Amino acid sequence: MVDHPAVEVSGLSVSYGSTPVLVDVGLTVPAGTGVCVTGENGIGKSTLLRCVSSLQRPDAGTIRVFGGEPGETPDFWRAVVTTVEPPTWYPGLTTREHAELICRAHGQDPDDAGIAEAFERFGLGGHADAIPPSLSSGQKQRLTLLLALLRPSSLLILDEPEQRLDPDGRALVAAMLADYLTAGGSLLLASHDDKFAFASGAEITTMDSLSGPGA
Numbered sequence: 403m404v405d406h407p408a409v410e411v412s413g414l415s416v417s418y419g420s421t422p423v424l425v426d427v428g429l430t431v432p433a434g435t436g437v438c439v440t441g442e443n444g445i446g447k448s449t450l451l452r453c454v455s456s457l458q459r460p461d462a463g464t465i466r467v468f469g470g471e472p473g474e475t476p477d478f479w480r481a482v483v484t485t486v487e488p489p490t491w492y493p494g495l496t497t498r499e500h501a502e503l504i505c506r507a508h509g510q511d512p513d514d515a516g517i518a519e520a521f522e523r524f525g526l527g528g529h530a531d532a533i534p535p536s537l538s539s540g541q542k543q544r545l546t547l548l549l550a551l552l553r554p555s556s557l558l559i560l561d562e563p564e565q566r567l568d569p570d571g572r573a574l575v576a577a578m579l580a581d582y583l584t585a586g587g588s589l590l591l592a593s594h595d596d597k598f599a600f601a602s603g604a605e606i607t608t609m610d611s612l613s614g615p616g617a
């Protein structure tokens with residue numbers, strides 16, 4: 403896995419009906435690094451992240467994630483965490499039980515995974531016995547990111563992770579993403595917050611700069 407870039411995109415094109423959104427997009431995220439794509443609303447950041455996450459089929463182009471086709475194997479889903487799609491919560495399970503479930507699914511003993519510490523760090527210590535739908539929108543975003551970071555992974559694909567977070571929450575998440583990079587993980591983000599992206603350690607690139615033959 404480490405012999406390949408985390409993400410390699412070339413010649414990617416996507417249209418919705420007759421409207422082109424991505425035209426000949428190229429992007430490389432070397433393994434162990436982070437890239438944050440910025441750009442105006444509607445320029446195609448989520449579309450790009452959906453394609454890299456295998457949640458959308460492009461009209462043209464190639465995408466490799468650690469050298470393989472995205473979404474083709476269980477190995478892909480063990481290596482990659484994506485928050486491009488909003489999470490689905492299990493009815494009747496508390497936030498802590500969601501965390502325990504994710505640990506078990508990824509072969510971790512929930513008792514050794516630091517769940518209580520993670521809840522404290524994310525400011526959710528008082529909400530471990532609540533069900534996710536009862537949380538505020540910012541708390542739900544904190545929980546989504548907590549669950550993404552709790553399980554082992556090699557690549558995080560996060561669409562506007564700073565959304566709905568207060569300034570302390572943004573600083574906390576940016577620092578945790580920087581730690582994730584330091585530990586050898588790779589990041590592909592879309593964001594409207596350059597300060598957040600910079601603090602996360604990701605290299606900032608504009609969506610505009612990814613299109614065309616030089617990309």
Ligand SMILES: Nc1ncnc2c1ncn2[C@@H]1O[C@H](COP(=O)(O)OP(=O)(O)OP(=O)(O)O)[C@@H](O)[C@H]1O
Nearest residue numbers: 418419423441442443444445446447448449450592
């Ligand atoms: N399923 C769809 N059907 C038709 N058009 C779509 C669809 N999804 C996205 N689009 C259009 O494609 C363009 C790019 O959307 P996308 O969500 O990728 O942009 P974005 O850069 O992530 O925007 P934002 O910063 O607002 O999140 C927009 O004009 C959007 O309206």
